[in-house]
Amino acid sequence: MISLKNIYKSYGKGEAVRNVLTDFSLDIAPGDFISIRGRSGCGKSTLLYILGCLESYDSGEYLYKGEDVSKMSEKQLARMRGKEIGFVFQSFFLIPSLTCYENIEIPMMYADIPPKQRKDKIITLLSEIGMSEYANQKAATLSGGQQQRVAIARALSCDPGIILADEPTGNLDEASGEDVISLFERINNDFGTAILLVTHDPAVASRAKLHRTL
Amino acid sequence: MTKAKLLRHYIKMNRGLYRALFVQTMVVFALLFVIANTNLTVEMQLSQAKNTENADVYDIMYEFSDESSCTLAYDSITAAIGDEGAELIMKSTVFINIRLSIPEQTSLMEKIQTAVDSSGVGYSIYTKNTVKQIEKSGSGALNFNSILKLLLLITMTSTAIGLVGVLLISLYRREYDLSIQYVCGASKGGLISATLAEYFLVTLAGAAAGTVLGAILSPFVRVFAGAGADVGVIPLSFAPKAGALVYGLFVYLFIILATAAVTLIRLRAVDMLDRVRYGDNI
Numbered sequence: 001m002i003s004l005k006n007i008y009k010s011y012g013k014g015e016a017v018r019n020v021l022t023d024f025s026l027d028i029a030p031g032d033f034i035s036i037r038g039r040s041g042c043g044k045s046t047l048l049y050i051l052g053c054l055e056s057y058d059s060g061e062y063l064y065k066g067e068d069v070s071k072m073s074e075k076q077l078a079r080m081r082g083k084e085i086g087f088v089f090q091s092f093f094l095i096p097s098l099t100c101y102e103n104i105e106i107p108m109m110y111a112d113i114p115p116k117q118r119k120d121k122i123i124t125l126l127s128e129i130g131m132s133e134y135a136n137q138k139a140a141t142l143s144g145g146q147q148q149r150v151a152i153a154r155a156l157s158c159d160p161g162i163i164l165a166d167e168p169t170g171n172l173d174e175a176s177g178e179d180v181i182s183l184f185e186r187i188n189n190d191f192g193t194a195i196l197l198v199t200h201d202p203a204v205a206s207r208a209k210l211h212r213t214l
Numbered sequence: 215m216t217k218a219k220l221l222r223h224y225i226k227m228n229r230g231l232y233r234a235l236f237v238q239t240m241v242v243f244a245l246l247f248v249i250a251n252t253n254l255t256v257e258m259q260l261s262q263a264k265n266t267e268n269a270d271v272y273d274i275m276y277e278f279s280d281e282s283s284c285t286l287a288y289d290s291i292t293a294a295i296g297d298e299g300a301e302l303i304m305k306s307t308v309f310i311n312i313r314l315s316i317p318e319q320t321s322l323m324e325k326i327q328t329a330v331d332s333s334g335v336g337y338s339i340y341t342k343n344t345v346k347q348i349e350k351s352g353s354g355a356l357n358f359n360s361i362l363k364l365l366l367l368i369t370m371t372s373t374a375i376g377l378v379g380v381l382l383i384s385l386y387r388r389e390y391d392l393s394i395q396y397v398c399g400a401s402k403g404g405l406i407s408a409t410l411a412e413y414f415l416v417t418l419a420g421a422a423a424g425t426v427l428g429a430i431l432s433p434f435v436r437v438f439a440g441a442g443a444d445v446g447v448i449p450l451s452f453a454p455k456a457g458a459l460v461y462g463l464f465v466y467l468f469i470i471l472a473t474a475a476v477t478l479i480r481l482r483a484v485d486m487l488d489r490v491r492y493g494d495n496i
Contacts (some may be wrong), residue, residue, distance in 0.1 A: 094394070
């Protein structure tokens with residue numbers, strides 16, 4: 001599904017140049033659950049942003065379902081971010097002034113999914129994450145664990161091929177973190193969605209099926 | 215949620231800023247409309263007076279209460295002056311303009327006066343002296359208009375500064391939300407156009423409200439400026455309201471273009487990825 005070949009990425013210029021990814025390659029197949037570990041600043045998040053079409057790379061090849069991502073237009077990349085990839089961030093990244101329902105609906109809105117279909121899907125997702133009674137509650141009023149569950153539901157809303165999770169348990173207490181990781185496992189097993197998980201936590205990383213260290 | 219609902223949501227979220235934007239646009243447009251409605255009238259009168267004074271022709275203007283009176287008087291005057299050198303123009307359904315050569319004005323004037331009197335209709339005459347009086351009263355109105363113009367200049371300048379401020383604050387507040395939408399599948403172009411649509415709607419509403427307010431205030435301002443009754447009854451070659459609207463439209467387009475430019479520059483400069491990296495802590 002995803003093939004990264006010999007990816008190079010650096011920041012800065014001249015003497016201040018810092019190589020973050022050097023000759024990095026990775027293949028992700030449907031249904032994979034991969035953890036990426038590494039010290040701070042080693043390029044874990046950069047890798048995630050490159051995979052999520054949020055960041056460009058200096059050289060190498062990135063193919064998504066056989067298509068060269070570097071040749072995609074801004075519109076195609078936006079569509080890919082919305083439909084093919086789901087993001088889950090450490091700081092949840094929900095719009096605080098919108099309700100849970102509305103936050104989950106955003107990617108579906110940009111993917112032009114019809115309203116009726118959206119409604120059915122959101123109700124199912126809220127039920128899956130055990131948040132049905134919070135549908136009309138503003139995201140800002142939820143606990144960290146609840147916000148992260150809504151963020152996961154949002155990531156799943158367009159049935160993406162892969163979920164990219166950047167330290168998803170980093171801001172959560174142990175119990176909430178466990179809930180979130182269990183939810184990822186369930187999504188991976190039940191829906192066959194590939195998951196790429198970036199984490200510092202060895203316990204969290206050990207829950208993945210495949211492991212990479214940067 | 216639809217894109218329209220999201221747009222309403224952000225207008226509601228930024229209601230404090232947008233209220234200021236709405237009021238500023240409204241005040242500018244109300245002032246514009248008032249000035250255009252009073253100033254254009256007075257300036258046209260003065261230009262007419264000046265032309266009359268320096269020309270070798272002499273304009274006499276008759277105004278009648280209705281169409282049939284005007285037609286009747288027109289026929290009577292046409293019959294009375296024949297081909298004696300006066301140019302008779304029926305300018306509108308209630309207004310006649312007679313242009314006379316100065317040397318023959320006295321005898322011709324008498325004939326015209328008799329013809330109009332014999333038609334038995336009510337009318338008003340504006341002669342050279344009347345026009346001079348208008349010029350005198352108009353100078354007061356002009357001073358008033360100068361004050362209005364100064365007010366407009368101050369308002370427009372402060373509005374322009376305020377507008378840029380409102381946009382930047384609104385955009386800054388929005389950048390976090392915009393970056394979330396970007397991650398969720400929105401393109402940068404789509405986000406820019408959605409943001410512009412908000413400003414467009416708010417300023418359009420302000421401009422419409424200002425135009426209505428200006429239209430309501432204009433008659434009062436004209437009377438207050440001393441450019442009321444005398445000036446108001448003299449028909450103009452074009453409707454001042456239409457002029458005001460055209461002028462307003464240009465100003466509105468200018469505001470929208472300036473707004474679009476500021477938004478585009480700022481949004482193009484926003485690094486969505488930084489927002490993703492650092493969230494709301496930039």
